Amino acid sequence: MAPRILCVAEKPSIAKSVAQHLAGGQVQVRDVPGNRYVKNYNFDYAFPQPWGSCSVTMTSVLGHLTGTDFPAQYKKWQISTCQQLFDAEVITSVAEDKVSIARNITQQAQYSKALFIWTDCDREGEHIGSEVRTEALKGNPRLDVKRAVFSNTERGHILQAAQRPIALDDRQVNAVAARIELDLRLGVIFTRFQTLSLRTLGADLSERVISYGSCQFPTLGFVVDRYFRVKNFIPEQFWSIKVMHRREDIDVTFSWRRHRLFDRMTVVIMFERCLAARLAKVTKLQENPTSKWRPLPLTTVELQKLGSRFLRMDSQRVMKVAEDLYNKGWISYPRTETDSFDRNMDLRSFVEKQTQDNAWGPYARGLLDGAFRQPRGGRNNDQAHPPIHPVNYVVPTSLPDDDRRVYEFVVRRFLACCSDDAKGHSTTVEIEYGSETFYASGLLVLQKNYLLVYPYEKWESSQQLPHFNVGETFEPTEANITEGETSPPGYLTEPELISLMDANGIGTDATMAEHIAKIKEREYVMTQTGAGGGRGGGGGGGSSVQQFIPTTLGVALIEGYDNIGLDTSLGKPFLRKEMEIKMKEICAGTKSRHDFVQETLEQYRHAFIRTQQHVELLKAACRKYVLGE
16 A cells, blocks of 8 residues: 655645646645535655655645634733733644644645645744644654655656655744744733723723834834924025036937035125126046846735836735735745845746747747846845746636736746846036036936836936036027925835835834734724825836825834833834844754743843833823814
């Protein structure tokens, strides 16, 4: 009788795809008692030695199997017990709605010689794999346990992964386990304390839960910080000098090298010196080939930022759609920090699949006919997944609207990466007028290249400059003093917020969208549609994006904690950033799970004690903003 292998995926859709690829279509499907989503797929497959030809049962979980909580004696919310939760026992058990799934794994493991884990290849997937391992070992403690390494569900890729099983990475498992414990302790402690403390103020605060999360609050802090920059902005008047000259029927505007000054009299004196000189002299003429670089391969953070900017979806929706496209086999795994393709990847095969499309098919054919370029390489590599790219072709019109737009963006981004940079010719003329320097620039776009398939970026020719010679002099047609005033920054946009979270280590590429959704759900912020974020917004492409404005409660919480005077305010990113760094140290084997948890708890214990001592400052901020006292 052939030995039996139990394979377990993270989601039912992945289990189904992997089973179909490995079985070649010869699959028996059985229901799992107690759960209508999870199935058992039975088939035969020839694994490498020592397993060899085996009978296989492929099943799945539905994400995490287990949950973590405190013992029953801590269920009641009391301020007096909050501090005890820093040291209280933490219990991990199978979630009530996952018991039937765990039972299925234990039962199937009884008849198996090995467990082959097919969870997502990231830290969270590694931890889910460890949960599967725990349940399987209950059924058979002698199981040989391995995991598959894969980043998409394309058939060839799955068959290759099946031939190269590796060990589960317990360092990553420990990093996630530590994060889960800390999120539980800190979330419960601060949520209960601030909810019960502020409930005494009455009004809207008497009934609501005021939740805390070590990623939630720094995310909220970014929004509040920008809000106050807008609210407290004081415009300043400035003056500048503009010079215009007409030559060859072209009006050339020369910009002042100083840009602008905030003292009108100084500008007037400089302007009068220009007029007194009468003639301007050409001091520099530069004519150079120039390029607009094609984009880097696509990461999760960039997908969320650009999806919010160009696809009219919030980051959480973008990631949900991308996950669905991955589960259906259309794109690669959408949670990756990597922005460089391995040179051994056959990228042309993915381009080839896109040649059948009516819109971008001819462009893809052109790449294969000689225009293909190896994509640029970025600086990030998570050593787990390649950049996001299409793995199979699907007729876009057959997809729901949101799926179609995300799929099209991923395809066009990939084709743009495999293209040549856009080419152009730039001209810059610099003149000296009086004692001041002015300049004018012109651009001629010669070859759009990647821009032909990637409409999310623009690069247009400007009006061409007439002929000038270095050393020549001329009397400008017109010279004027202009005036204006500085404008406030815009409210924080979602792409900007994701950039700040990424730069400050708040969450991972996989969880940022969830943290943003959480502060909206908790009504700490509200959103409005804005034109790309005001002065500093960077909307791009003429599309509108969401802007975040804190609610009165959101402002009160951040200002209250800032006023308490903690060494590091809970509304700032530094404590959470340190946590993310230490989790990476666990993954690298340079820090233990125990040391990380204890160090972090001590930092937050100090913050909690000080918050207890100065809770009146938090209440005062709520009276000021929420109650309007």
